[in-house]
Amino acid sequence: MKTLNASLLVTAVAMAICASAPTAHAASTQPWTDSNKASVQRTELLLKAMTLEEKLLLLFGYASGDQLAQVDSTIIPGVNAKEVAAKVIPGSAGYIPGIPRLGIPAQYQADASIGVRNPYLERTSLPSSLATAASWDPRVTEAGGKMIGLEARLSGFNVMLAGGINLAREPLNGRNFEYTGEDPLLAAEMGAGLIRGVQSNNIISTVKHYLINAQETGRTLVSAQISEPALRMSDALAFELAIEKSSPGSVMCSYNRINDVYACQNDKWQNQVLKRDWGYKGYVMSDWGAVHSTVQDANGGLDQQSGFPFDKVPYFAKPLRDAVDDGSVPLARIDDMARRILWAMFDKGVVDHPVKTGPIDYAAHAQVSQAAAEQSLVLLKNDAGVLPLSPTAAPKRVAIIGSYADKAVLAGGGSAVVTPIGGNAVPGLGPGGWLTQVWQPSSPMKALQKQLPATQFAFDAGTHVDAAAKAAAAADVAIVFVHQWTAESLDAPSLSLDGNQDAIVSAVAKANPNTVVVVESGGAVLMPWHKDVKGILAAFYPGAAGGEAIARLLTGAVNPSGRLPLTFPASTDQLVRPKIGGKSEGPLFTVRYTEGAAVGYKWFDLHGHKPLYAFGHGLSYTSFELGGLQASQAKAQMTVKFSVKNTGHREGASVGQVYIRAPQSARWEAPRRLVGFGKLALKPGQTGTSAVNVDPRLLATFDESTGEWVIAPGMYEVQLGAGSDDIRATAKLALVGRRFTSAQLRR
Numbered sequence: 001m002k003t004l005n006a007s008l009l010v011t012a013v014a015m016a017i018c019a020s021a022p023t024a025h026a027a028s029t030q031p032w033t034d035s036n037k038a039s040v041q042r043t044e045l046l047l048k049a050m051t052l053e054e055k056l057l058l059l060f061g062y063a064s065g066d067q068l069a070q071v072d073s074t075i076i077p078g079v080n081a082k083e084v085a086a087k088v089i090p091g092s093a094g095y096i097p098g099i100p101r102l103g104i105p106a107q108y109q110a111d112a113s114i115g116v117r118n119p120y121l122e123r124t125s126l127p128s129s130l131a132t133a134a135s136w137d138p139r140v141t142e143a144g145g146k147m148i149g150l151e152a153r154l155s156g157f158n159v160m161l162a163g164g165i166n167l168a169r170e171p172l173n174g175r176n177f178e179y180t181g182e183d184p185l186l187a188a189e190m191g192a193g194l195i196r197g198v199q200s201n202n203i204i205s206t207v208k209h210y211l212i213n214a215q216e217t218g219r220t221l222v223s224a225q226i227s228e229p230a231l232r233m234s235d236a237l238a239f240e241l242a243i244e245k246s247s248p249g250s251v252m253c254s255y256n257r258i259n260d261v262y263a264c265q266n267d268k269w270q271n272q273v274l275k276r277d278w279g280y281k282g283y284v285m286s287d288w289g290a291v292h293s294t295v296q297d298a299n300g301g302l303d304q305q306s307g308f309p310f311d312k313v314p315y316f317a318k319p320l321r322d323a324v325d326d327g328s329v330p331l332a333r334i335d336d337m338a339r340r341i342l343w344a345m346f347d348k349g350v351v352d353h354p355v356k357t358g359p360i361d362y363a364a365h366a367q368v369s370q371a372a373a374e375q376s377l378v379l380l381k382n383d384a385g386v387l388p389l390s391p392t393a394a395p396k397r398v399a400i401i402g403s404y405a406d407k408a409v410l411a412g413g414g415s416a417v418v419t420p421i422g423g424n425a426v427p428g429l430g431p432g433g434w435l436t437q438v439w440q441p442s443s444p445m446k447a448l449q450k451q452l453p454a455t456q457f458a459f460d461a462g463t464h465v466d467a468a469a470k471a472a473a474a475a476d477v478a479i480v481f482v483h484q485w486t487a488e489s490l491d492a493p494s495l496s497l498d499g500n501q502d503a504i505v506s507a508v509a510k511a512n513p514n515t516v517v518v519v520e521s522g523g524a525v526l527m528p529w530h531k532d533v534k535g536i537l538a539a540f541y542p543g544a545a546g547g548e549a550i551a552r553l554l555t556g557a558v559n560p561s562g563r564l565p566l567t568f569p570a571s572t573d574q575l576v577r578p579k580i581g582g583k584s585e586g587p588l589f590t591v592r593y594t595e596g597a598a599v600g601y602k603w604f605d606l607h608g609h610k611p612l613y614a615f616g617h618g619l620s621y622t623s624f625e626l627g628g629l630q631a632s633q634a635k636a637q638m639t640v641k642f643s644v645k646n647t648g649h650r651e652g653a654s655v656g657q658v659y660i661r662a663p664q665s666a667r668w669e670a671p672r673r674l675v676g677f678g679k680l681a682l683k684p685g686q687t688g689t690s691a692v693n694v695d696p697r698l699l700a701t702f703d704e705s706t707g708e709w710v711i712a713p714g715m716y717e718v719q720l721g722a723g724s725d726d727i728r729a730t731a732k733l734a735l736v737g738r739r740f741t742s743a744q745l746r747r
């Protein structure tokens with residue numbers, strides 16, 4: 001695709017936006033413009049002033065680009081597709097017209113969780129969401145969200161389709177890189193941080209993809225079969241907690257079916273759970289092409305059809321008007337749909353703070369991305385102190401091998417991939433088109449050369465075993481960069497690294513005892529050579545400054561503090577399903593999630609599997625003592641306190657993880673659950689303390705016959721760990737029984 005003249009693009013957008021900003025005059029005749037009024041009040045005032053046509057206008061979104069311009073106007077009567085297409089920011093995800101008469105701005109939608117994704121706009125990429133989830137620090141994802149939300153705003157967007165938090169139920173899921181791991185609490189906390197950050201720019205964020213969109217293979221064909229209690233206690237719990245902790249303006253319903261009913265028409269999970277039980281006030285937007293009807297989707301809780309013509313039919317255009325006319329969709333439902341969208345626009349600041357394009361401080365933003373990566377990458381192995389490669393005792397010769405480490409770091413593919421500042425560092429790889437592999441122009445080798453100026457570096461492409469071994473043999477330390485590209489719409493064919501990467505690592509390890517491996521991946525990968533190498537750093541997709549972050553962690557300029565947000569299995573035999581079910585073409589199919597809520601480490605605990613690297617695992621260049629564990633319960637609220645001491649000689653950050661083991665009588669899905677965590681940065685000798693208020697839902701099972709959470713009375717074991725497999729202290733706590741609903745918790 002040719003690159004548009006950027007300044008032309010910016011001007012066009014600026015003109016389109018300014019036309020809709022509310023004016024001071026409006027305040028008198030248009031009381032909803034009074035920002036002193038509550039969002040709910042302003043919404044009702046505005047709704048009263050709207051015609052039915054204007055309400056319907058808010059419910060139907062367009063995609064960008066040539067596709068829309070080709071749409072025959074008989075398909076969307078009364079709409080000139082070419083005129084609409086001219087208003088959409090080229091290359092962006094979507095657009096919903098504004099209503100200037102009422103001061104309602106147009107909605108300009110941009111992807112996604114890792115940065116502003118647009119083939120025509122070069123923007124700053126965060127590390128993948130899975131990577132920043134590994135920081136176990138919501139402040140990291142909040143800072144990241146703040147940065148990408150600002151870039152969205154300064155690019156003319158007021159809706160950012162961020163907030164992917166689907167649990168990594170399937171280790172092969174091609175989009176795990178876009179999500180926040182395998183545990184509901186961690187996924188929620190890290191996703192909520194991102195959403196808060198994005199929305200701090202007075203724009204709307206989403207949380208997505210609702211619900212249990214656990215694989216990419218046949219994502220529009222699959223029906224996720226799972227019991228209500230299991231779903232409530234796993235994927236749905238991640239959404240429930242994330243929504244409470246971040247109040248996203250919108251929830252994006254997913255492509256798949258949930259127990260045979262498409263997510264975007266699923267009355268149970270949209271109306272009864274999300275809107276009734278959880279009291280959600282925002283709006284449900286569809287994923288792009290995830291709508292299947294007018295009446296069933298509208299009455300099933302969908303509020304806005306996104307990205308026409310991704311769907312075959314403009315269900316929420318004239319057909320929705322017809323459905324109102326014939327009474328199959330009540331007028332009250334139309335009001336509710338418009339109300340939710342307007343509420344989100346008022347509540348998140350979209351109406352009062354119209355977006356305006358402007359200059360972006362890319363240098364500062366690269367720093368934000370680098371800081372996030374430095375807090376996130378996980379040191380998995382460090383035998384014999386092969387790391388850090390300290391400048392004061394730097395190796396004379398270092399071989400850098402593989403994965404274009406002399407020029408780039410890898411990013412995940414699909415609608416989340418950000419066009420790098422400076423363009424794709426390794427063009428022409430991958431399936432092509434929207435699935436072209438993108439490599440961020442941030443070279444680990446160049447960054448290492450800066451950190452270790454006295455060291456001699458040699459680069460080998462890592463494509464031929466003999467050459468790689470030769471390069472390794474000639475060096476004091478060999479660093480092999482391996483990579484696994486994953487992307488939206490595809491699942492990983494296997495957890496093994498592709499090509500001859502495993503053979504390269506083994507050959508290098510044989511040629512040089514001081515071999516370190518850096519893994520750039522979308523999630524968990526198998527490491528048949530893990531015993532043969534001395535050091536392993538999980539870099540995931542480390543973002544726009546990933547090379548610099550990797551170098552600073554390998555040389556000890558920064559002490560690694562990441563902890564795994566998902567389990568790295570020792571073999572696929574340990575998985576619930578060694579293979580992803582179904583096909584991307586052909587008939588509808590079902591995947592039965594028989595593991596229920598026992599996702600990730602819970603499954604491993606349940607079956608006594610020892611993973612290669614456990615959930616919550618991560619090493620440091622210093623050491624920590626965890627203790628001072630106290631668990632108490634007052635007025636049905638459980639609180640856990642603990643302390644951490646840095647017992648080493650350099651500063652570092654530790655993540656205290658609190659797990660609870662329930663009595664058998666509690667009938668949990670697995671022996672243990674993560675119920676809290678705290679990250680503490682400590683100087684040598686310093687002790688820090690942390691307190692965790694345990695959300696009662698994390699101690700409960702869900703009773704679908706009454707719609708209540710149930711905490712069983714009994715003796716519970718509280719565990720304090722530096723990883724799920726590294727428990728340092730335990731305490732017992734007797735809990736009284738308790739029944740409650742999510743709604744009661746909100747009172």
Ligand code: GLC
Nearest residue numbers: 093111112161208287288415
């Ligand atoms: C995609 C994705 C969704 C994205 C949307 C707009 O298919 O599933 O995450 O926000 O369409 O690009």
